[in-house]
Amino acid sequence: MAIISHKFHDIKTKFHAVSTYRTGRYSVYHICLKYHISKASLMRWNKAFDGTIESLKEKSRRPHTPHPSIHTETEISKILSLIKRNSNIGLTELYTKLRQQIGYSRHYCSLYRVLIRLGYYVNKSKIRKKYKPKKYHTPEKLGEKFQIDVKYVPTECKADPRDDNRYYQYTAIDEASRQRFMYIYKERSSYSSVDFLRKAIAFFGYVPRIIQTDNGLEFRHFGETNRIHPFDLGCQKLGIIHKTIKPRTPRHNGKVERSHRTDNERFYSNLKFYSYEDLQNQMKRYVYRSNRIGMTPLKFKTPIEKRNELMESNMVNCLCFV
Numbered sequence: 001m002a003i004i005s006h007k008f009h010d011i012k013t014k015f016h017a018v019s020t021y022r023t024g025r026y027s028v029y030h031i032c033l034k035y036h037i038s039k040a041s042l043m044r045w046n047k048a049f050d051g052t053i054e055s056l057k058e059k060s061r062r063p064h065t066p067h068p069s070i071h072t073e074t075e076i077s078k079i080l081s082l083i084k085r086n087s088n089i090g091l092t093e094l095y096t097k098l099r100q101q102i103g104y105s106r107h108y109c110s111l112y113r114v115l116i117r118l119g120y121y122v123n124k125s126k127i128r129k130k131y132k133p134k135k136y137h138t139p140e141k142l143g144e145k146f147q148i149d150v151k152y153v154p155t156e157c158k159a160d161p162r163d164d165n166r167y168y169q170y171t172a173i174d175e176a177s178r179q180r181f182m183y184i185y186k187e188r189s190s191y192s193s194v195d196f197l198r199k200a201i202a203f204f205g206y207v208p209r210i211i212q213t214d215n216g217l218e219f220r221h222f223g224e225t226n227r228i229h230p231f232d233l234g235c236q237k238l239g240i241i242h243k244t245i246k247p248r249t250p251r252h253n254g255k256v257e258r259s260h261r262t263d264n265e266r267f268y269s270n271l272k273f274y275s276y277e278d279l280q281n282q283m284k285r286y287v288y289r290s291n292r293i294g295m296t297p298l299k300f301k302t303p304i305e306k307r308n309e310l311m312e313s314n315m316v317n318c319l320c321f322v
Helices: 012-021 029-033 038-048 074-084 091-102 107-116 190-204 230-238 248-265 275-290 304-310
Strands: 146-154 166-175 181-183 211-212 242-244
Touching: 012 038, 029 038, 038 166, 074 107, 091 107, 091 230, 107 248, 146 248, 166 190, 166 248, 181 190, 181 275, 181 304, 190 230, 211 248, 248 275
Parallel strands: 146 211, 211 242
Antiparallel strands: 146 166, 166 181
16 A cells, blocks of 8 residues: 555544544555555454553553563673673673583673673764854844844745746845845845845845855855856945854844744735736735734834934944945
């Protein structure tokens, strides 16, 4: 039937599958196809089912009796004793001592397996350490730093199925005020990036000191080259420092990345557009709305309120106003 799944099924899936089977109105094939299960699993659950959902809970698969060839308590205690007295002992030396002292007759690999179960010979280099985020200094002054990124516009939002174009949302966010500017393009290219830079500066009304992006081809060249990327050239003409994050670490551009998730929840989850112009108009209204919603990092102030507060307090560090 080729519907076998190797994952543990949810107990509710088991309950509904068996209940449907016991009605007798559906074939086994239909039930397996609907719930993505195998016939063997359905028959096994049906045998254990007594009408309650608790009867379908996973039971322990531990053997009731130990294996006849399992290491004895004497052997285990001797192994632990030798390791305790000789902390740097190797596997071969340990095996030799066991054979000489207690007449250990098991296979060499059997000793290795029991040591693994006891917690020895763990390759610590393969243990992935939990990532501890480093403290990030968020600029406190307006215009000190922008984060810019690009995301795909979901194809599910297209109302016209004949529209084969892909659309891209460019986003710029001021780190201090969290004010954002978004614009939709039909292509993800260096030309779009330079054009977006001009539009973003016109929208914010000032030129930032630093712009931070990822390593996409729309922002920088791939590999070593003497050519200057058009986006770098546009930043140089305005006196902006262009910084790129470490490759494959989007968390370093976390503010704009997090804002994209918010866009999916607030905007794209309910969006239907009929043309590029319609999408652009809806995005324009969303930009106005999103900058007037309170944010937790700003203590529930809106980005517009935060911007006005910084300007009134003279907390500004931009290159110039336009």
